[in-house]
Amino acid sequence: MTTLTLLQAVNEALHTKMREDERVVVFGEDVGPKGGVFLATEGLTQEFGKQRCFDTPLSEDGIVGAAVGMAVNGLLPVCEIQFQDFIFPAFDQIVSEAAKLRYRSGGQYTAPMVIRTPYGGGIRGGLYHSQSGEAYFAHTPGLKVVIPSTPHDAKGLLIAAIEDPDPVLFLEPKALYRSVKGEVPEGSYSVDLSTVRTVREGSDVTVFCYGAMVPVCEKAAAKAAEGGIESHVIDLRTLLPLDEEAVLDAARSTGRVVVVHEAPRFCGYGAEISALIAENAIEYMEAPVRRVTGFDTPFPNTLEHHYMPDERRVLDAIEGVASF
């Protein structure tokens, strides 16, 4: 075990898989000798050469389109989109091509590939360096959508994503890149995709969250506990395919649910969690599901900390559903 930041864990996962499997190639804007704008790919070109970790021209649809072709022809591409905000030129390649290739070809062709991209607010990045676009992608059959919140999961989930036979969008909460540290096993290990992580056990209120909202919810849960409310906090960590049974079990166990995400509320991921519970566990519910989310606005700049759910707003929701 070593203690790593989430960013170092991502870097270590890439090193680990590149050492293990010759087919793994890493590419994107500035990921080569510079090691990426956040340094997630630091040292890869130096260790594996520019045939396996290289810079690309500034072309998101080109990066993802080329990754699809590489995957079809036997490589295991792990491409980086510098900020999730810049992924939209590649939306067509992700949604129309990578995600649909297996289905449309009757399983003859597949695109095992990973698209890594930092997402989320909290770094004063304004409209275009802060967004949480997970819901656009979670609506795409054929794609897997993964978001780690701890260094342990970042490494294990990224290794699992690279080994997965289907295309995976790997969203990295950039606000946590250097702010969380944790124990990470050395060598190769994987964390199963489509499983949730129980962050904290409790019997009064269930809180569903992911990514950078996990530490926020942990703090709010600790505060709520001081007032005698025990929260059951679940890190969803794979949004697609979702472990629906685990979500329903956790919802049923308390009958009171709060869902937290940074992304806008309308048609956000919380709506799916909420509907899943309404359809399958309404008889267990003691209170309406409460969502704590970003506003239905573009991402702000100076006021970002008011836009993003914080400890105070999550605590208010926990207390609200607990006392309903």
Added chain:
Amino acid sequence: MAELQQILDETGALVGEVPDLSDERLRELFQHMLMIRSLDGRMLKLQRAGRVGFVGTATGLEASLVGAAAPLLPQDWMWSGLREGGAAITRGLPMSEYVAQMYCNSNDTAKGRQMCNHFQHKESNYPSWSSVIGTQITHGVGAAYASARRGDDAVHSIHFGDGASSSSGFHSGMNLAGVWQTPCVFVCIDNGWAISVKSSEQTAAESYSDKAEAYGMPGVTVDGNDVLAVYVEMKTAVERARAKGGPSLVVLKTYRMLGHSSSDDPSKYREDEEVEAWAQCDPLDRYESFLIARGLIDANERSAQEEAIVAEIDEVIHEQEAAPPFPLRSLVEDVYSEVPRHLRLQFNQFLEVAERRGDATPGDGAFPL
């Protein structure tokens, strides 16, 4: 303006040097062109009879398809759009799979999931393509990168139309290929029309092949109705790519003689005179004249061959018509490598409703959850 490369003029007279091909191979090119035209005719008939849903013809493009595919070796790849199915047959796509795909039946390797005319053939490196214009261009470049890295000596031939040259995939793909020097050939089939938009309205460039220069690669404009010129220019480009000389752009100027598809009425947007003028440059007539003049076929050969091809196609149609569609379970299969629980659940719920309401369709039963 780029000079038009030609070996046979519109009448079939030699204006260049005949490539070094055996007589047998020269005749085979003709057979392939005839096969494509006959196949179009039969498929359109099926469409009009309501047996298949959609046909995107290659009538008029036969020399472009056959000439471009001919220099490729078995290890090479062809990345395609709507009209390359006939070229894929010349590289190994079985006629039976072609027709099965048109019927979207249980013999269709794509399991009936794509609309008609969306072919694939893994054994001859002809990947599945989507209906989205231009997305295959970057795929071909990425796959060529993979080939080069492995050193497997394959060239990737990336086909698209004049309309696709306006898509982001064209720019991204050409640019990446230029920077990475991938072993690929960009084949732009300029057939005059992108559905109803004239080729001349897609770009302000004087010629499509001029675009190559901006990406640091050679570009050439070829008479796409001259199968020998297409063959020669493609061969040069394929050999350059194979010899690690980098990518190139080959623009084939031809004409889509029929509508964009069986659902399109081109009389609404183009003049009969234009179509008639191009009919005078017909790629089959031209090549037939050349072969007759060279003594490789006689004047009766074409109709005899056509008859044999049509008989073969009709036999395949007869076989494929009897095949059933795919079982219901295929609705949720191949979305992921394994059917995840939520899809098994959705399918089982669907089946339960169908059975309870008394209109269950035969399938292979519910999934274990």
